[in-house]
Amino acid sequence: MTTLSPTRQDLLVAIAMFAFYLGMLVWSEYIPNARGREFPVLVSGVAVVLCLLDVTSRTNTAIGRAIALALSGAVDHSARASGQAAAREAIAIGWIAAATALIVLAGFLVAIPVYVFSYMLLYAGRTVRDGAITALATTAGIWVGFELLLSYELYRGALAPN
Amino acid sequence: MLVLGVMVGLSFGAIPGLGGTTAIALFIPLTYGMNPQDAMALAGGIMGAVSFGGSVTAILLNTPGTAPSAATCFDGYPLAQQGKAGMAIGAAGMASSVGGIFGVLILVAVVPVAKSLVLAFGPAEFFMLALVGLSSIAASTGGMFLRGLISAAAGLMLAFVGYDAVSGGERFTLGFDYLWDGIPLVPTLIGLFAIAEMIKLSIEGGTVVRTKEFGTRIVGVGEGVMAVLRDWPTVLRCSALGTFIGAVPGVGGTVASFLSYSMTMQISKHPERFGQGEIQGVIGPEAANNAKDGGALIPTLAFGIPGSAEMAVFLGLLVLHGLDPGPMLLIEHEGVMFSLIVALTISCIVATIVGLAITRWLSLITLVNVHILVPAVVSVSLVGAYALNSKIEDVVMAAVAGILGYQMIKFQFPRVTLVIALVLGDLAERSFHQTMQIADNDWSIFVRRPISLILLLLVFVAMGVPLLRHAWARRKAVPVQGREA
Numbered sequence: 001m002t003t004l005s006p007t008r009q010d011l012l013v014a015i016a017m018f019a020f021y022l023g024m025l026v027w028s029e030y031i032p033n034a035r036g037r038e039f040p041v042l043v044s045g046v047a048v049v050l051c052l053l054d055v056t057s058r059t060n061t062a063i064g065r066a067i068a069l070a071l072s073g074a075v076d077h078s079a080r081a082s083g084q085a086a087a088r089e090a091i092a093i094g095w096i097a098a099a100t101a102l103i104v105l106a107g108f109l110v111a112i113p114v115y116v117f118s119y120m121l122l123y124a125g126r127t128v129r130d131g132a133i134t135a136l137a138t139t140a141g142i143w144v145g146f147e148l149l150l151s152y153e154l155y156r157g158a159l160a161p162n
Numbered sequence: 163m164l165v166l167g168v169m170v171g172l173s174f175g176a177i178p179g180l181g182g183t184t185a186i187a188l189f190i191p192l193t194y195g196m197n198p199q200d201a202m203a204l205a206g207g208i209m210g211a212v213s214f215g216g217s218v219t220a221i222l223l224n225t226p227g228t229a230p231s232a233a234t235c236f237d238g239y240p241l242a243q244q245g246k247a248g249m250a251i252g253a254a255g256m257a258s259s260v261g262g263i264f265g266v267l268i269l270v271a272v273v274p275v276a277k278s279l280v281l282a283f284g285p286a287e288f289f290m291l292a293l294v295g296l297s298s299i300a301a302s303t304g305g306m307f308l309r310g311l312i313s314a315a316a317g318l319m320l321a322f323v324g325y326d327a328v329s330g331g332e333r334f335t336l337g338f339d340y341l342w343d344g345i346p347l348v349p350t351l352i353g354l355f356a357i358a359e360m361i362k363l364s365i366e367g368g369t370v371v372r373t374k375e376f377g378t379r380i381v382g383v384g385e386g387v388m389a390v391l392r393d394w395p396t397v398l399r400c401s402a403l404g405t406f407i408g409a410v411p412g413v414g415g416t417v418a419s420f421l422s423y424s425m426t427m428q429i430s431k432h433p434e435r436f437g438q439g440e441i442q443g444v445i446g447p448e449a450a451n452n453a454k455d456g457g458a459l460i461p462t463l464a465f466g467i468p469g470s471a472e473m474a475v476f477l478g479l480l481v482l483h484g485l486d487p488g489p490m491l492l493i494e495h496e497g498v499m500f501s502l503i504v505a506l507t508i509s510c511i512v513a514t515i516v517g518l519a520i521t522r523w524l525s526l527i528t529l530v531n532v533h534i535l536v537p538a539v540v541s542v543s544l545v546g547a548y549a550l551n552s553k554i555e556d557v558v559m560a561a562v563a564g565i566l567g568y569q570m571i572k573f574q575f576p577r578v579t580l581v582i583a584l585v586l587g588d589l590a591e592r593s594f595h596q597t598m599q600i601a602d603n604d605w606s607i608f609v610r611r612p613i614s615l616i617l618l619l620l621v622f623v624a625m626g627v628p629l630l631r632h633a634w635a636r637r638k639a640v641p642v643q644g645r646e647a
Contacts (some may be wrong), residue, residue: 013573017312024319035561036329039591040322048313054308071307092364093565096357099540100561104554116537123364124533125305138538142545145177154545156553 011058018051095119107157115141163200164505167207168512174208175215175227177546182212182228182473184456186479198483199501205479206505209472211513213415213451214258218517221250221444223539225356230415230451232351233423236578237436237443239359252386253441255450255514257397260390262510263448264401264407265456266503272409272460283410286607290617291410294591295421296626299579307557312580313570320345321587328595340555344588347416347546349556350563354577356543357564362571363532383518389441396426396442397449404450408457415454417589420582422450428624437578452510459506463487463499560569 028040032098057067095115102111113135120131146152171323174185185208193201217229221238234254241250283291323334324344335341390397400422407418426446427436436443462473464487482485485495547560568579601607609615 010573021312021315031329031331031333033326033331035327035595036331036333039332039594040319043315043318043322046320047312050308050312050315054312057308069307079237089365092361093568096361096540096561096564100544100558103193103544103557108541108548112541113546116541117275119537120533124536130534134534134538138541141542146545146549152549152552155548155552155557 353563
């Protein structure tokens, strides 16, 4: 899989942030009440200028180098250049998204053991025994701490009856 | 009762999403049959210990147990990664103790004359106070000036989300009722710090500790304690700031700890070390975090004005036991108030002793393989995000903030500036509009009121010093590092 160079990634992120704040500026202008509009317009307007400077500072031009020298600071690409595969990163984020979706659907007491066990087995490459012990210990700890001792009723999930 | 309160405070502080408010609220029913002295001892124990409990997980796992403890993450966690968790916890414990005792002493001294102090703060001063905090952002960018400011702008925009009490309309809610109350702070902080760090760890593997220098030995607890004693000016400065901000209703402990972090960084001779494991970055917020309790009790006890949710619940406890807050409280219920003050003081010390005693074992968690740690911490963090308000949307918010936080780490957008702006944004906007309404849009109100003027001068100092320092450092730096040839 072809991955972008860190410098190109930085430039794309800077452009994305510029587009985001430009969108926020337009959105802020549509806030009906003048008082409610003042701060968002001011902040998003300033942010648009800052993002423009950031985009320029990421280009290999004389003005870009001057802005980077004055305002940007040294960029440490080591984290991204050390062979962190984009796929591994996407999977790590995917586990969080999957755990959250499972909690929303099935509730904590079902989702947590399933998430912990499958993470240990499929992502961490641990044994079934390790996965089962960690899943059981985590779920038991949460159940005892929240439901038993604190009488918190943990969310049972959108699929749960009633 | 005091020891029970301390143990409860430490535990509730360490679990993300719970904190002092929940602890006191849950234990109110237990105090029905108690005499007021015992109830005050229990509450004082909880209040004194909860912030240190929150800091332990902030240092060891980058998971702030309470919102104010998030400021401790910035330097506490890098210290843990360097194998110096013991030193960070030692410093946090000692600074918490000194800060807590400082706050209580100020409480005792100030309650009789508190009225004029609290009433001196109007919307103009609140706005300037928020501006002082926001201007400190310039010093908190960790050298990434542009991206620090862009992060801060994101924090401000997030702070504007929800129902706007001044204009009476909703903003940026995307039609979700959930966002009418604004972006919830605790789930967002849990996401930005705990979940983001867990994503990073699960990609990198290994253990939290990144150095093999100390092996499995936990060292430096005494060194951390000594660092606090050596750096007494920082402790006193941040304790005073924490007490002061705690005493101002509606500002809160999160602002106190973040402001003290920024202030410590601005004053430091080595601001570039902050965020990399600078012990002062632990000492400052910890002292302020515990000192704010004494300060927050000033308006609560003197006028019955709770400055925070925790104090509102505590006020309920006072009323439950037939104690009417007001200037006469200290005189009419001297014994009960004495119990509270003693409990607060002793709990700060007991919490530190207990915390330091178990540091050796607690710190071993940083040596556990991250693939065991990650699913457990993610699970507890998501439960913690839910527990505060029992809203499943908070879990989604924590997850989204976690993914955002990871991207911020990856692309070097400082999280500290976003959080400072998020915490202060609403206060700044609301108090600005209130001031303009009071003054009939006359801006001179900001210089006509003495406290406001002093704070305005502080804003100029806070903005000017780091800019000059940054320009000076850039002049000496090697041009454009990190750019690909």
